[in-house]
Amino acid sequence: MATDPSLKEQLPHPYDQDLAPVLRRLDRRTPRSRERLANDPVTAAYLCAAMRLVERHLGPGAERTLSDPEDENSVERPLTSFLSQRAVAAEVARNPDPFPRRGSVSTMRSTWRSHSDFIADLLRFGLWSQYQPTHCDVVEAADILRKLLEGPDFVQGVQELGYSDLVGLLSRPKFRLELMAIAGAEGDRAVREALAENFHGLVAPWREVCAEILKARGLRLRPGVTLDQLVSMLTAATEGIALRALIDPDVEIIDHAARRSLLGTTILTLILGSVERAGAGSGLSTEQAVNELIYKRVDR
Numbered sequence: 001m002a003t004d005p006s007l008k009e010q011l012p013h014p015y016d017q018d019l020a021p022v023l024r025r026l027d028r029r030t031p032r033s034r035e036r037l038a039n040d041p042v043t044a045a046y047l048c049a050a051m052r053l054v055e056r057h058l059g060p061g062a063e064r065t066l067s068d069p070e071d072e073n074s075v076e077r078p079l080t081s082f083l084s085q086r087a088v089a090a091e092v093a094r095n096p097d098p099f100p101r102r103g104s105v106s107t108m109r110s111t112w113r114s115h116s117d118f119i120a121d122l123l124r125f126g127l128w129s130q131y132q133p134t135h136c137d138v139v140e141a142a143d144i145l146r147k148l149l150e151g152p153d154f155v156q157g158v159q160e161l162g163y164s165d166l167v168g169l170l171s172r173p174k175f176r177l178e179l180m181a182i183a184g185a186e187g188d189r190a191v192r193e194a195l196a197e198n199f200h201g202l203v204a205p206w207r208e209v210c211a212e213i214l215k216a217r218g219l220r221l222r223p224g225v226t227l228d229q230l231v232s233m234l235t236a237a238t239e240g241i242a243l244r245a246l247i248d249p250d251v252e253i254i255d256h257a258a259r260r261s262l263l264g265t266t267i268l269t270l271i272l273g274s275v276e277r278a279g280a281g282s283g284l285s286t287e288q289a290v291n292e293l294i295y296k297r298v299d300r
Contacts, residue, residue, distance in 0.1 A: 007041045010098045014128070015044040022124050024194075025117035027110065043111060045100040049091035050083055050122050051173070057082045058176035083122070085115055119181075120194040126177045127198040145209060149216045155268065162264025166254060169242045179243070203231045220278040224285040230274055237266045 009016055020035040023043070028034040037043055081087075085105045092103025112118040144164060147157035169175045181195055207227050214220060221230065241263045245253045253262045273286055284292065291297065 007098060007100075008039055008044075011041060011044055015048060015099075019043070019047075019125070022128050023121045024124065025112055025121045027113040027117070037111065042100050042107065045092050045095055046088055046103065046108060046111070046118075047122065047125050048095055048099050049103065050088045051126055052094070053082050053087065053091055054126065054177050055173040058173055058180060083119065085109070085118070088118075123177065123181050123194040124197065126174055127194075145213075148213050154217070158267050158271070159260045159264035162267050163254065163259045163261045165238055166242055166245070166261045166263045167256075169238065170245055175239075175242060176246075199235075203228070203235060206231050206234070214275065214278075218278050219275050220281065222274055222276055222281075222286050222289070223283065224287070225274045230270070233270055233274075234267060237270065238263055241266065 018039060020038040023034075023038040026034045026037050026043075028037050085108050089103035089105050089108055092099075093101050095101050108118065112121065144157055144161045148154060148161070151157055178195070178198070210227055210230060221227070241253060241261075244251065255261065273289070276282065276284075282289065282292075
């Protein structure tokens with residue numbers, strides 16, 4: 001299906017961006033042909049349709065269909081079936097202007113060798129920071145980070161960061177897409193690699209930010225704790241608390257009035273356990289510090 005090359009520039013952000021670095025599983029032999037296909041508006045049309053299906057079925061505000069209208073608990077749980085080739089191709093017809101609106105299973109199959117390849121590329125695109133940050137993006141958090149670097153109320157800055165990150169995570173379909181992908185990633189190398197790339201892309205800028213904050217505040221990590229470990233703990237805490245909030249939104253995890261959250265308190269706790277003042281700390285590892293707390297002795 002031929003398309004006007006200038007149509008690419010008319011597509012909304014981020015579909016107008018160069019998608020060649022993002023879409024890795026396109027069924028073309030040469031780098032040039034893969035780049036051309038990655039930036040074809042027709043390829044963008046399938047991604048747009050699929051992301052709309054993700055938001056519709058996973059939320060926030062997901063549409064729920066009852067298999068039995070008389071049973072309010074008979075909610076259909078399609079997991080990934082709503083992203084079948086047939087469903088995505090049909091959804092293309094509902095694309096907004098200026099996206100192409102003619103989709104077919106045969107075109108999808110000529111673009112991606114397998115449905116697993118399509119899902120892997122959809123994950124890369126959907127979790128791509130240009131689409132939406134999965135977590136609190138470093139650029140989005142610039143004002144809060146300045147408070148952490150030099151502001152008079154570091155604790156309040158941490159609480160603001162935790163609140164902003166958690167609310168942002170819960171308000172975007174990307175987190176739900178990530179959870180869905182993780183559930184089905186076992187045994188699917190393409191999907192696993194896409195998720196791993198997303199994680200590495202997420203933690204890299206925060207590793208630099210954490211190092212800068214420690215230096216600016218005259219702090220250091222306790223022996224045995226690395227920056228990679230600290231960022232991994234922060235990421236795990238963020239996703240775990242967000243998952244808890246999704247499961248039971250009535251639990252007191254977020255205080256919108258005070259702009260505080262359990263995540264902010266968790267970040268402060270991790271800082272307290274993993275960080276000490278440079279040049280004036282005890283030099284104890286986290287394990288040794290806990291031994292000192294419990295037994296009033298240090299086992300070196």
